[in-house]
Structure formats: C-alpha cells, structure tokens
Amino acid sequence: MEIKTFIVDSFTTEKFKGNPAGVCLLENDISADSMLSIAQELGLSETAYIKKLEGDNSFSIRYFSPKMEIPLCGHATLAAAKVIFKDSDSHQIHFNTVENLDLIIKRQGDEIIMEFPVYDMVPVTVPSIMLEALGIKEIINSSLSEKNKIILLEISDSDVLAGLNPNFNALINSYSGINGVLVTALSKNEKYDYQYRYFWPWAGTNEDPVTGGVQTFLTKYWSEKLHKKTMKAFQSSSRTGYMNVELLNDKVLISSTAIITFEGNLLGIDS
Template structure:
C-alpha cells in the first residue's frame, strides 16, 4: 500500500500494488481490488523489457490511473536501487515511462485534449454549483471537466452523489477545477466518480493528463504546480513536454507491505 502524491503518511491517494509472479484472471483481480478496497489497485507483472500494468477500482477496471502508476514505480524503484527508469504498458497498449527523480518519481504520460460539452443542469444542481466558467469532456478517460471561477467554492463543494449518478450515465467521473488562490499553486481540482470508483478520489493523476494542457494554455505556462483539494490533499508538479506528452512528478510513501496468501 502506497500513499501517492504526498511526502506524508496518510495523505495523498492510497493505492494497492500487487506484484504478480503469474497472470490472474479479470475476475480474480477484481476480487482482490474489492478486498483491498482502495480507489485503485494496480496489478504489475515483469514482462522482460517492460512491466504490464492494469488498474482496478472496487467497481471495475480503469483504463489509466496516475497515482497507482506512481505507487507501482515507487515500489519497483525501492526494490531495485540501481534502476532509474521503468517502462509500463497498460491493458490498452498505452506505453508509460517512470523515472527516479531523487526521492520523487516522474511519470511521462500522454497529453490528452478535451472537447466542448455541456454539463447537465441536473448534475450541477446535484453538486451545488450555480454557475461555471467552462465545461468540456475527455474521451480517453471518459471524464467531464467543469471549471469554476472561485477555488474556495471548489473546496466547499458537498455533492449529492446519488443525484449525480442519476443526472448522467455515460461518464466515468467529473473533475471540477479552478485557478488557485494559493501562491504556491497554479490550479486546484477535485474528482468525483461515483459511476466507476468511489464518491471522491483523493488525488487523481489521470485527470491531469488533460488538465495540464488546459491550464498550460490558459495560464501561458509549460510548468505548473497543482493542488488537489480533497480531504487528504495532494500535490502534483506538471510539465508540458510536447503536444503529445506531459511529465507528472510526485512524492510517494510506502505504508504497508506483505504477501497475500491466496
């Protein structure tokens, strides 16, 4: 168990990391994810020149998870002190790179785009939102983005999650974001995903595959610091490398290690 995007234990986003010595069935991995009961559990297996990685929430398989990739890299770097670079490949064939960056880990991730999409009024009502600056959609992660004007409003949201689920059905989650009013950060976000995981994800690397490019253009910057203002909080250092790739850097703390007797 690893707390990602934090240097402090019991902050950031906890992920399970299962290092496999043989393949497991989808049903078996889903059962383990339900048992571990964290937002995501990553299943990692050495394939020679890369590691296969798959992500399961307690509800379903997830195509991409940033904090579980960071957690997996942290475990592998901890076990292999001479290794400074790790290559992952997801179930959909997406290739990811992780780099040792002092005590931190840097992840080379895709720079995804967004398209305009209206947020249903019933969804906004369920989240307690009266007005927005923008709304858009990311196809790769099936996630809706809503931008608010006020970061304080973002921090104070108290959504009705049952009403959220009833208001829209073709998404995995909603990320709500705003320009930060804290001097150390460029923007903030919270991620709600009752459709596919839990009510709120503490820190979400995958949403930053499109939030990074969005805020980089909006703020005319290529390097940004992001704060996920969930109850556990998390910090992400972000850089636009090209139109195709970004770099996500964060701390991680290994909290628990053991062996499953199954």
C-alpha cells in the same frame, strides 16, 4: 498462491495523506475477475497489478477500481513505481498498460516522474441537475475528455471548490455514459497554479483523493489558459495532494512523491 501486496500513499510526503493505492506484484497471471475481487477487498480507489516482462526494467500494469478495470491511473502508477524502485538501482522503468501505452517512469532523488499521453477535449453542455448535485451555482467552462469519459467543469473560486459536498446519489443519476466529473479552479494559494477535485461514482469511489490520470487533459487545459508549460497542481480533497506537471507537446510529465505504508501477502489467491 501468495501475492506480495503493498499500500502506498501517492502524491504526498506524509503518511495517510495523498491517495492510497494497492500494488500487487504478480509472479503468475491471474484472471481479471480475481483482480477485481482483490480491488474490492482492499477497498481503495485503485489497485495496480504489475508483472515483470522480458527485457530490462519493463513491467505490465493493470488497474482496477472496486467497480471495473481502469485503462490508466496516475496515483497507482506512482505507487507501483515506488514499490519497484524500492529494491532497484535503476533510475528508469517502463510500464506497459492494457491499451499498450508505454509509460516511461524515472526516479530523480525522492521524486518519481511519469510520462503520460495528452488528450484533447470537446465542448459539452451539462444539465442543471448535475450542477445542483455538485453544489455548484455557476461555471466558467464545461468540456469533455472523450478518451477518458470525464467531464471538466471550471469554476471561479478555489475556496468554493474545496468546500463542495456533492449529493452522490443525485450526481450519478444526473448523467450517463461517463466515468467521472472533474471540477477545477484557479488557485488562490500562491504555491499552486490550479486546484481540482475528481468525483467518479460511476466507475469507482465517490471521490478520488488525488488523481494523476486527469492530467492527460487538465494540464493542457490550464497551460493554454495560463500560457505556462510548467505548473503546480493541488487536489483539494480532504486528504489533499500535490504534483508538478510539465506539458511537452503530446506528453505530460507528472512528478511527485509517494510513501509505502503497508507491506504483506495476500493468501490463497486462485489464478
């Protein structure tokens, strides 16, 4: 079996910036083990597998990191939508996730707009060894997105955020039962409202270059702090990336751009 495969840089207007995702177009079902093996072979933070469903412009979508299946991923959704829109006149598609979320994706010029759910957070206390592993001396707030199993830490300085150089061996041993830690700060750059970085050695790679899925709780967090519904977010990883976000009750609209950098075929894949 051959599988049409793409690599797409998401949340950027420049090649080799943003977050690269693999996108595999499936004509036939393949096993979860095969999906994981392909994700490990590509070595990207996530690979999306999409398959056409009955009905107009509807597709199933599944996401795998090199370690495990991920229920929802922003940059891989954006990447998959970029691939579908490339050869389509449609301006709207639906992705159905493994958790039966119906993700509505729209195209508006060069931008792709994704409609994601919004999840609440609860307060959480983090151990000092986690902060030491991250290189953080002081935090403003710590919360947990129980749905995503992600801890949010707010710090006061976006320059400190950009300069973080975690000890990942110490970080992964500092806490259990989570997928990752997101560190965020009010942006000093007037072009953006807030900045963030996402570290997830528990479930994926050490650092996700640009993460859209965290907006399911991060947008609401900053919306309540800044009293704004529409904001601009910047991920200050080494590759960098941006997105516009809008909070609409129990939904968040995430909009940005993506660039296809590779197109080819995976050969000899077993089902």
